[in-house]
Amino acid sequence: MGKPYATEALNELQREIEAKDPADVLQFCANFFNAKLELQRASLWRQQAKAEAAGLTLFPDVKVVTNLGVGGVSSANGRQPSFKSPFGVNDPHSTHEGDTAGPSSAASQGLFKGSFERQGESLHRADKGLDTQGAGPPNASEPSGTSKDDSHNIPVAFNANRRTSVSAEALDPDRFKQDSWKPPKNNLSEAQKNELAKTLSNNFLFNQLDNQSKRTVADALTKKSFKQGDEIIRQGDAGDYFYIIGKGIVDFYINGNHNSSSGEGSSFGELALMYNSPRAATAKAASEEVICWALDRLTFRRILLEGTFNRRLMYEAFLTDVKVLSGLSNQERSKLADALTTEIYEKGDKIVKEGEKGENFFFIEKGSCHVIKEGKGVVKKLGKGDYFGEVALLNDLPRQATVEALDTVIVATLGKSGFTRLLGPAVEVLKSQDPTHQTAQSAN
Ligand SMILES: Nc1ncnc2c1ncn2[C@@H]1O[C@@H]2COP(=O)(O)O[C@H]2[C@H]1O
Numbered sequence: 175m176g177k178p179y180a181t182e183a184l185n186e187l188q189r190e191i192e193a194k195d196p197a198d199v200l201q202f203c204a205n206f207f208n209a210k211l212e213l214q215r216a217s218l219w220r221q222q223a224k225a226e227a228a229g230l231t232l233f234p235d236v237k238v239v240t241n242l243g244v245g246g247v248s249s250a251n252g253r254q255p256s257f258k259s260p261f262g263v264n265d266p267h268s269t270h271e272g273d274t275a276g277p278s279s280a281a282s283q284g285l286f287k288g289s290f291e292r293q294g295e296s297l298h299r300a301d302k303g304l305d306t307q308g309a310g311p312p313n314a315s316e317p318s319g320t321s322k323d324d325s326h327n328i329p330v331a332f333n334a335n336r337r338t339s340v341s342a343e344a345l346d347p348d349r350f351k352q353d354s355w356k357p358p359k360n361n362l363s364e365a366q367k368n369e370l371a372k373t374l375s376n377n378f379l380f381n382q383l384d385n386q387s388k389r390t391v392a393d394a395l396t397k398k399s400f401k402q403g404d405e406i407i408r409q410g411d412a413g414d415y416f417y418i419i420g421k422g423i424v425d426f427y428i429n430g431n432h433n434s435s436s437g438e439g440s441s442f443g444e445l446a447l448m449y450n451s452p453r454a455a456t457a458k459a460a461s462e463e464v465i466c467w468a469l470d471r472l473t474f475r476r477i478l479l480e481g482t483f484n485r486r487l488m489y490e491a492f493l494t495d496v497k498v499l500s501g502l503s504n505q506e507r508s509k510l511a512d513a514l515t516t517e518i519y520e521k522g523d524k525i526v527k528e529g530e531k532g533e534n535f536f537f538i539e540k541g542s543c544h545v546i547k548e549g550k551g552v553v554k555k556l557g558k559g560d561y562f563g564e565v566a567l568l569n570d571l572p573r574q575a576t577v578e579a580l581d582t583v584i585v586a587t588l589g590k591s592g593f594t595r596l597l598g599p600a601v602e603v604l605k606s607q608d609p610t611h612q613t614a615q616s617a618n
Pocket residue numbers: 407413426428433434441442443444445446447452453454455456457505
């Protein structure tokens with residue numbers, strides 16, 4: 175990343191601070207840059223296997239990384255450099271276990287602990303299809319870093335150009351404002367507008383947008399009809415459109431095997447657009463008639479990545495570090511991220527009270543809490559990445575303890591229905607770790 179990027183990032187941070195007025199500015203800055211870094215590493219990391227197959231090295235030489243002076247970067251045995259988060263040793267969840275087992279293990283655990291930063295790095299790429307909608311490459315000049323000779327080895331539909339990765343483009347609203355991009359206009363009839371409005375009212379992501387963004391998206395969506403068996407998306411292709419289902423059922427296949435299905439109001443096709451990665455699944459029309467509303471890649475990135483999707487990405491970065499969720503796929507993690515709501519508590523606040531009915535499950539994003547039981551006192555201390563509130567939801571019991579904020583605590587909460595629907599394999603882990611069945615633990 176060059177100087178202009180740093181300036182843009184700092185400007186963006188400044189705007190965020192002014193808009194959000196965080197109580198703990200340093201923590202906010204740390205979170206901001208940590209999330210950016212993690213997104214960037216995650217994006218590259220997803221492409222590592224393909225890059226290796228093409229004989230390319232995506233990750234920088236360890237010496238280069240060290241020279242960048244990213245806090246706590248270290249390396250061992252030539253493996254992926256280890257990145258220490260800005261929370262450093264005080265972060266109870268920065269143990270970096272994934273590092274010791276090598277890259278593939280780290281990836282499968284959802285832990286992206288390497289720093290992939292590299293000054294001026296940009297690989298030539300063969301995914302021209304991704305930029306066919308008038309954007310052109312965000313950076314025309316080709317910085318040095320990887321030899322041009324490598325470019326023809328990159329498989330089609332593989333994006334190794336970090337300059338168009340989600341972290342570089344999505345989190346860079348200034349670039350959006352400066353260029354000549356204009357959202358497309360669909361010129362729908364009144365009847366079609368009403369049909370679309372009905373579909374959008376059922377779509378979770380759309381409902382998160384502000385009114386202006388809603389209007390832009392509604393004006394840009396185009397209607398596409400499919401017959402049963404039609405392939406809407408093919409696994410491995412480059413991403414062109416994001417889809418919202420207006421009518422019918424869509425089946426998803428991974429490597430030819432049926433994986434899941436979605437119905438009216440659901441959306442799909444976001445992953446390839448978010449990460450500039452190949453399509454992760456094949457989507458096929460499963461009912462007689464399927465109507466989808468398609469949003470072009472550029473409008474998707476400009477509008478959705480600036481708002482809801484940024485929030486989602488921030489949550490995803492955080493959720494990647496929550497140990498109990500390590501069994502979730504990226505898709506499951508995205509869905510979970512969409513359903514989370516942020517709540518802030520001050521020192522002394524009782525986030526849940528023993529004996530009360532339980533409605534929510536909580537992940538701690540920031541701060542620490544004491545778990546207090548009547549007659550026993552403090553039984554546990556919880557910190558960033560820990561969770562609580564599962565016992566009441568899993569067993570339909572009143573809250574088994576009080577959880578009190580020890581400082582400013584930010585939690586991501588999940589309602590009861592999301593808890594059972596979206597935690598997937600993590601529910602079994604939660605059950606097996608029921609703290610009411612465990613012996614007393616240290617509260618220090
Ligand atoms: N299990 C799954 N893994 C990956 N993608 C899925 C899955 N189920 C549904 N999908 C959707 O299928 C889409 C295929 O294209 P994308 O990778 O852009 O985005 C993907 C998701 O929206």
